[in-house]
Amino acid sequence: MKNGELLSRTESAALRGIAILGIILHNYCHFLGFAVKENEYKFDPARPMQFFDKLFSFDSDLFIHFFSFLGHYGVPVFLFISGYGLVKKYEAAPGGDGLAWAFIKKHFLKLFRLMFIGYLVFIGIYLLRHSDGAQVYSWDHILTQLTMTINFFYFDPDHIIKPGPYWYFGLMLQLYTLYILVFHRWRQNRLLIAFAVGSILLEACFGNQQDWLNYIRYNFIGGLLPFCMGIWVARREPLSNSPEGESNSKPPLGEVWWGLISALFVLFGGMYFWTWLIVPAFIATGAIATVKLLSACKGFLSPLSSLLSPLNWLGSISAMLFVMHPIARELIISHYRRIDIYGGIFIYLLSSVALAMLLKWILRYIPKP
Numbered sequence: 573m574k575n576g577e578l579l580s581r582t583e584s585a586a587l588r589g590i591a592i593l594g595i596i597l598h599n600y601c602h603f604l605g606f607a608v609k610e611n612e613y614k615f616d617p618a619r620p621m622q623f624f625d626k627l628f629s630f631d632s633d634l635f636i637h638f639f640s641f642l643g644h645y646g647v648p649v650f651l652f653i654s655g656y657g658l659v660k661k662y663e664a665a666p667g668g669d670g671l672a673w674a675f676i677k678k679h680f681l682k683l684f685r686l687m688f689i690g691y692l693v694f695i696g697i698y699l700l701r702h703s704d705g706a707q708v709y710s711w712d713h714i715l716t717q718l719t720m721t722i723n724f725f726y727f728d729p730d731h732i733i734k735p736g737p738y739w740y741f742g743l744m745l746q747l748y749t750l751y752i753l754v755f756h757r758w759r760q761n762r763l764l765i766a767f768a769v770g771s772i773l774l775e776a777c778f779g780n781q782q783d784w785l786n787y788i789r790y791n792f793i794g795g796l797l798p799f800c801m802g803i804w805v806a807r808r809e810p811l812s813n814s815p816e817g818e819s820n821s822k823p824p825l826g827e828v829w830w831g832l833i834s835a836l837f838v839l840f841g842g843m844y845f846w847t848w849l850i851v852p853a854f855i856a857t858g859a860i861a862t863v864k865l866l867s868a869c870k871g872f873l874s875p876l877s878s879l880l881s882p883l884n885w886l887g888s889i890s891a892m893l894f895v896m897h898p899i900a901r902e903l904i905i906s907h908y909r910r911i912d913i914y915g916g917i918f919i920y921l922l923s924s925v926a927l928a929m930l931l932k933w934i935l936r937y938i939p940k941p
Contacts, residue, residue: 577809578860579656586863586880587653588887591646596897598643599737600920603901604909606633607640611848613730613786613794615779620843636913642838647740648798648852649859650890654744655802658751663759663807675752676745681941683720683741689931690895691717694735697902708734720745723790730786735898739790746792747799755803764800771796772849779845798852827864834858889928892935896927 579587601607608622619641626637662675695714699705713732716722720742726732733739755764771793778784788794837854841847869877886893900923908916 578805579863580867582880582884583863583867584653584657585885585887586866586883587649587859588890589883589885590859590862590887591649591653592886592890592893593883594639594643594646594649595737596893596921596924597639597917598646599897600901600905600917601636601640601643603905604636604640604913606636608637610641610644611842612644613789614782615785615845615848617843617845624843633913636917645838645852645855647795648855650740651747651795651798651852652802652805652856652859654747655751655799655804656806657802658748658756659803659806662756671756672752676749678941679748680720680745683745684718685935685938685941686891686895687720687738687741688718689934690899691735691738694899694902697899698734701902727787728783729790733790735902737894737898740894743790743792743795747795750792751803755800759807761804761807764804768797768800775849776846797850798856801853801856827861827868830857831861831865834861889925889932892928892931893924896931897924900924900927 598610602610608626609616609619611619623637623641626634631637662671695705695709698709702708713722713734716725717733717738722733723729723739723742724746729739754767774793775785775788778788834854834857837847838851838858841851841854863880863883866877866880866883869875897920900920904916904920904923908919
């Protein structure tokens with residue numbers, strides 16, 4: 573990593589590891605009936621109060637409540653990393669006006685190559701286990717999911733997008749398109765700020781119309797804040813197509829303060845609608861502060877730095893985990909959601925990793941775009 577860069581390769585992979593761990597645990601825990609539900613697409617002021625009640629009463633199932641309520645915030649971390657990585661990869665050289673179609677095609681094929689195997693397997697399993705498969709997986713739903721337009725074309729995504737996490741592929745394709753058509757061509761910070769602030773204001777305008785807010789947050793407007801943050805941070809650093817090495821300098825004390833401030837804002841900011849809209853920004857800063865502090869642990873704290881290795885490894889297979897964990901959930905949760913809940917979570921995590929490794933092996937034989 574060059575001097576002045578925020579994230580080394582190890583830290584970036586660890587960030588992805590934190591993000592995917594939160595997402596896969598969330599996508600299991602929030603299906604448990606007793607778990608406190610999240611405020612992801614809509615805002616319900618009762619839910620933060622329910623979470624605080626569990627938190628301060630030291631509920632025996634706090635692990636489940638924590639990931640059910642907060643685990644979905646792994647998505648903003650991925651959005652930050654995506655914006656950050658696009659700048660590092662594509663802005664080391666000037667120009668790019670003629671890249672748009674090739675860029676969009678390349679990234680569509682990369683996402684499609686990653687998604688379609690898991691999606692088709694999930695459909696097959698669902699059809700075998702449920703009687704409503706023909707309605708849930710009608711031809712138009714399958715077509716719009718495979719073209720990654722499902723969350724754009726349907727106004728009520730909650731009841732259309734199956735399996736749930738795959739809506740993210742449509743979101744990413746929208747943001748990639750916006751990046752190459754707008755942010756890559758006009759590289760002014762004020763443009764990034766305008767889009768980020770505009771997205772918050774637009775969401776706020778629909779605060780009393782929850783269905784519209786739900787639709788907006790399933791699409792690119794809902795992901796602009798952390799995505800623009802990643803682009804902005806990367807542009808303040810030296811550009812490199814392939815950063816190597818690690819940071820030799822310890823993070824300043826400011827990392828500790830950013831971690832504490834971010835954690836407090838995530839917890840208490842989620843209680844009110846206007847602050848809830850900007851919580852994703854503090855999720856990103858908090859996650860970054862966490863991996864930077866883990867990197868800096870020395871002496872008697874050095875065992876904490878060993879957490880970077882498993883997080884780094886999870887980050888290296890995060891894309892495959894994202895695709896395959898819904899299959900593991902579909903097979904496991906019905907058997908363990910009422911008995912041996914934590915045993916079920918453990919089996920689910922192991923199964924998700926095993927399926928991710930299988931997909932990684934299969935992808936070796938499918939050419940990259």
